[in-house]
Amino acid sequence: xxxxxxxxxxxxxxxxxxxxxxxxxxxxxxxxxxxxxxxxxxxxxxxxxxxxxxxxxxxxxxxxxxxxxxxxxxxxxxxxxxxxxxxxxxxxxxxxxxxxxxxxxxxxxxxxxxxxxxxxxxxxxxxxxxxxxxxxxxxxxxxxxxxxxxxxxxxxxxxxxxxxxxxxxxxxxxxxxxxxxxxxxxxxxxxxxxxxxxxxxxxxxxxxxxxxxxxxxxxxxxxxxxxxxxxxxxxxxxxxxxxxxxxxxxxxxxxxxxxxxxxxxxxxxxxxxxxxxxxxxxxxxxxxxxxxxxxxxxxxxxxxxxxxxxxx
Numbered sequence: 001x002x003x004x005x006x007x008x009x010x011x012x013x014x015x016x017x018x019x020x021x022x023x024x025x026x027x028x029x030x031x032x033x034x035x036x037x038x039x040x041x042x043x044x045x046x047x048x049x050x051x052x053x054x055x056x057x058x059x060x061x062x063x064x065x066x067x068x069x070x071x072x073x074x075x076x077x078x079x080x081x082x083x084x085x086x087x088x089x090x091x092x093x094x095x096x097x098x099x100x101x102x103x104x105x106x107x108x109x110x111x112x113x114x115x116x117x118x119x120x121x122x123x124x125x126x127x128x129x130x131x132x133x134x135x136x137x138x139x140x141x142x143x144x145x146x147x148x149x150x151x152x153x154x155x156x157x158x159x160x161x162x163x164x165x166x167x168x169x170x171x172x173x174x175x176x177x178x179x180x181x182x183x184x185x186x187x188x189x190x191x192x193x194x195x196x197x198x199x200x201x202x203x204x205x206x207x208x209x210x211x212x213x214x215x216x217x218x219x220x221x222x223x224x225x226x227x228x229x230x231x232x233x234x235x236x237x238x239x240x241x242x243x244x245x246x247x248x249x250x251x252x253x254x255x256x257x258x259x260x261x262x263x264x265x266x267x268x269x270x271x272x273x274x275x276x277x278x279x280x281x282x283x284x285x286x287x288x289x290x291x292x293x294x295x296x297x298x299x300x301x302x303x304x305x306x307x308x309x310x311x312x
Contacts, residue, residue, distance in 0.1 A: 030060035033119050035151060038070050039126045040085055043099065044227075044242050044308055045142065045293050049086050055125075063103060063125055064114035082114065085127055095243075097134075103127045106146035107259065108267055109138050122151025126293075134244060137225035137295070138261025139268075144291040145178035147198045147267050157193035158182040159211065161203025167279035171202045171271055174286035187211050200269040204279055206234030213262030214270055220244065226258045226296050227308035235274045239298060239309050247309045255282030255299030257291065258307070273299070 038055035041048050049071075056069045067073055067085065074084030082101045083090050090100045103110050104126040110117065119125070124143040139147075148156040156175070160168035163184045175182045185192065187201070187208065201208045209215065209232065216224035218232055220240070227240040237256060239248040255273040262268060271286070273279040278299070285297060285304040296307040 032058050033061070033121045033123065035122045036066065036119055037124050038066060039124070039142075039293055040067075040071065041126070041128045041293055042088055043128075044130050044295055045128060045306060046242070046310070048293060049088060051293075057119055061119045062115050063105065063110070063117045063119060066119050066125060067114070067127065082127075085129070088129060090129065097131045097243075099129050100132050101127055101129050102132055104140055104143065106150050107140055107143035108147060108261065109140075111264060120151070122146075122149075122153070124150075131242070134242070135221035135225045135227065136223060137221070138264075139225070139259035140295045141257055141259050141269065141291045141297065142294045144286065144288055145175070145180050148175065148180045148182075148200070149178065154180055155194055155197040156180055156182050157191055157197045157199040158184045159187050159189075159199065159201050159208075160184040161187055161201075161207035162276065165276055167271070167276055167283050168202050170280045170283035171200065171286060174283060175200075178286070178288065196265050198267040198269070200271060202271045202279060202283060204234055204275060205230050205272045208270065208272060209234070214260055214268055216260060216262075217258065217270065224258075224260050226260065228256065228258065228296060228298065230256070230272075237298065239307055241310065242308045250298070252278075253300070254278060255285070256296070257282050257285055257299065257304070258296035 036055045036057045038052040040050035052070055057066055071086045085101060092098050103114060106124050124146050162168060163186050168184050172182055201211055217226060217230045220229045221227050221244060229238040235251055237250045237254045238246050241247045252274050255278045257271055259267055259269045271282045273282050282299045285299050290304040294306045297304040298307055
């Protein structure tokens with residue numbers, strides 16, 4: 001195996017953790033989890049392949065067994081890797097990109113093998129075929145209200161640049177409508193949420209850019225995992241396509257909802273814009289129907305536009 005192939009296999013094994021065999025991957029007794037959803041998309045959400053809000057699940061199913069129950073799965077290397085889902089294979093496309101299957105659980109890139117992870121109540125499982133090497137993608141917004149609410153479990157650290165402002169109030173309202181009651185704190189106030197609770201930062205980029213390890217959003221997807229780049233001046237948002245090429249440069253009049261993962265156990269969401277009015281519009285997009293199946297969104301007026309954008 002050449003060095004590139006070895007690196008690719010190591011990356012897939014570590015980041016998506018699909019190294020356990022499909023055989024014997026979680027069939028049998030135990031209570032059946034409730035409210036489990038399964039989403040399968042292609043190319044960073046560009047195409048929905050399977051959407052099962054009430055996925056078929058049984059007993060102590062693992063994530064890969066859940067996938068098998070709901071669609072056809074093609075396994076390679078004696079069942080070591082997921083090669084294909086619903087007839088869509090991991091492959092090198094016509095542009096030379098290497099597309100592999102990865103999965104997210106409750107808005108977080110999997111840290112354990114799909115054959116090692118048991119499905120639990122309220123789980124949102126999202127498989128996507130993507131060019132894994134293109135982005136350091138640890139957290140996504142498309143499973144909202146996860147990771148803040150999963151089943152009956154709720155945890156959030158909501159920090160606002162202006163806790164008594166309209167944007168923060170809009171975020172609190174939308175979170176409450178999604179079953180996530182939240183009491184905001186100021187950015188510099190002590191954290192009172194439980195350790196490891198996912199964080200949401202609401203405010204203009206100039207105010208929140210140094211909070212919560214979100215600085216990589218100024219450096220592009222290889223550092224942040226988000227196909228957009230914020231300028232330190234807080235006014236400019238550059239939106240990228242799936243190849244990492246700039247498609248739009250927005251100066252004012254935009255909002256952004258995105259997520260980063262500064263540590264293996266912490267997701268940090270950013271609800272931002274160049275001014276309070278646009279931050280409020282971004283906060284208003286915190287709805288399951290606006291965010292579902294999207295890795296990040298920019299808010300243009302009342303519309304939530306998927307990020308990455310389609311190539312021009």
